[in-house]
Amino acid sequence: MKKDSILIITSKDDVHTDFIINKLNANGLEDKVVRFNTEDFTNNCLLTYTNETSILYFLDSNRDIKSENILSVWYRRPKEPVIDTTVIEYSSFIKEQTEAAIKGFYFSTHFETKWINRLDSLYRAKLKIQQLELAKRVGFKIPETIVTNNPNDLSNFLSKHIKVSTKSLDYPNTKVNGKLFPIYNRIISNDELSKNIQSIRYCPGIFQKYIDKAFDIRVIIIGKTITAFAIYSQEKDLSIEDVRGVSAFDLRHEIFELPRNILNNINSFMTEQRLVFSAIDLLYGSDGEFYFLENNPNGQWLWLEEKTGFSLSDIFIKELLTP
Numbered sequence: 001m002k003k004d005s006i007l008i009i010t011s012k013d014d015v016h017t018d019f020i021i022n023k024l025n026a027n028g029l030e031d032k033v034v035r036f037n038t039e040d041f042t043n044n045c046l047l048t049y050t051n052e053t054s055i056l057y058f059l060d061s062n063r064d065i066k067s068e069n070i071l072s073v074w075y076r077r078p079k080e081p082v083i084d085t086t087v088i089e090y091s092s093f094i095k096e097q098t099e100a101a102i103k104g105f106y107f108s109t110h111f112e113t114k115w116i117n118r119l120d121s122l123y124r125a126k127l128k129i130q131q132l133e134l135a136k137r138v139g140f141k142i143p144e145t146i147v148t149n150n151p152n153d154l155s156n157f158l159s160k161h162i163k164v165s166t167k168s169l170d171y172p173n174t175k176v177n178g179k180l181f182p183i184y185n186r187i188i189s190n191d192e193l194s195k196n197i198q199s200i201r202y203c204p205g206i207f208q209k210y211i212d213k214a215f216d217i218r219v220i221i222i223g224k225t226i227t228a229f230a231i232y233s234q235e236k237d238l239s240i241e242d243v244r245g246v247s248a249f250d251l252r253h254e255i256f257e258l259p260r261n262i263l264n265n266i267n268s269f270m271t272e273q274r275l276v277f278s279a280i281d282l283l284y285g286s287d288g289e290f291y292f293l294e295n296n297p298n299g300q301w302l303w304l305e306e307k308t309g310f311s312l313s314d315i316f317i318k319e320l321l322t323p
Helices: 015-026 038-044 085-108 119-125 128-138 151-160 190-195 197-202 260-273 302-308 312-320
Strands: 005-010 033-037 045-049 054-058 063-066 070-075 114-116 145-148 164-167 173-176 179-182 186-188 205-209 213-222 225-231 253-256 277-285 290-296
Touching: 005 015, 005 063, 015 033, 015 302, 015 312, 033 038, 033 054, 038 045, 038 085, 045 085, 054 085, 070 312, 085 119, 119 128, 119 260, 128 145, 128 260, 128 290, 145 151, 151 190, 151 197, 151 205, 190 197, 213 260, 213 312, 225 260, 225 302, 225 312, 253 302, 260 277, 260 290, 302 312
Parallel strands: 005 033, 005 070, 070 114
Antiparallel strands: 045 054, 054 063, 145 205, 164 186, 164 205, 173 179, 213 225, 213 277, 225 253, 277 290
C-alpha cells in the first residue's frame, strides 16, 4: 500500500487550487493529484465506504482515490453540493444524507492521513472569540474587545474608549436582498452606536478599541515555516481602517522580519490550535506594539506571492508532499 495521492477538496472557481495544481502537474505529479469540486458531488462523484476502504470516484475523469492511498488532504475551499431540483420535495433529506456521507468520509481519513487542516481543528480555529482568548493566553497583545448582545454592557464599553471599531464575527460579507455586501472593519462613532444601541439585543456584535497603526502584517504559516508580510495600508485613504478597502495590488508589500517573541507566540498559537496552515493578521501600532487581530486557518495568500515574488507555493507543495 503506497500513500502517494494528494486530495484537494475545493470548488471550481478557486484560483489558489488552480495555481497549486498547475505547479504540481509541471513537476510531473498529475497522476497523484485528485481535485474534488464539492458542488459537483451529486452529478460527478460516487462515494463508497466499506469495512475495508473508502473510495471516491469521479465520472468526468474516470479516476478514483482510495483512502489508504491518500498521502495528504488540502481542505481548501469547498461549497455545498448542488441537489437535483427534480426531487425538490426530498431535497432537505437528500442534502442531510449527502453531507453526512461526505463528512463521514472526511473524518474517517483523519486517523492516518495528513490534513491541511484537520476539520476539528479548522472549525474551532475559525471562531473569533476563541482566537482572541487563545492569543491572549500565548502572549499576544489584543485590542480591548467586547462581544455582546447586551446594550448596557456595550454602553459601558463605549464610555471607556474614544475610538471604537466593529467588524463581522464570522464571514466578512453578507447577502441583503440577494446582493452580496462586504463587512469590513470600520470605525463607528459613539453617537451612531448610542442611537442604535438597543438593536444589539437582536444580533451579537464585536467591538474593539481602535488601534492607530503604522501598517498591517499578514503572517502565513505553512508547517514550521513562518513568513510575514508588511502591508502599508496607511498609505491609501480607503485602507486605513481595513486593509481590504482597496485592491491588495494597489498597496505596497514587503517581507517583514518579526521579533523572536512574536514568532514564539505564533508557534504556541499554532500548536494549541493544532493547525498545519494558517494566515494570521497582526498590526504594528503607532505605539510600537504588535497586536493580534484574527486568524484565518483557510486564508488567502496567493496575492502575497504575486506582489513580492516570494514563493509560498513551493513551501506549500513541499508540505503537501511531506507525510
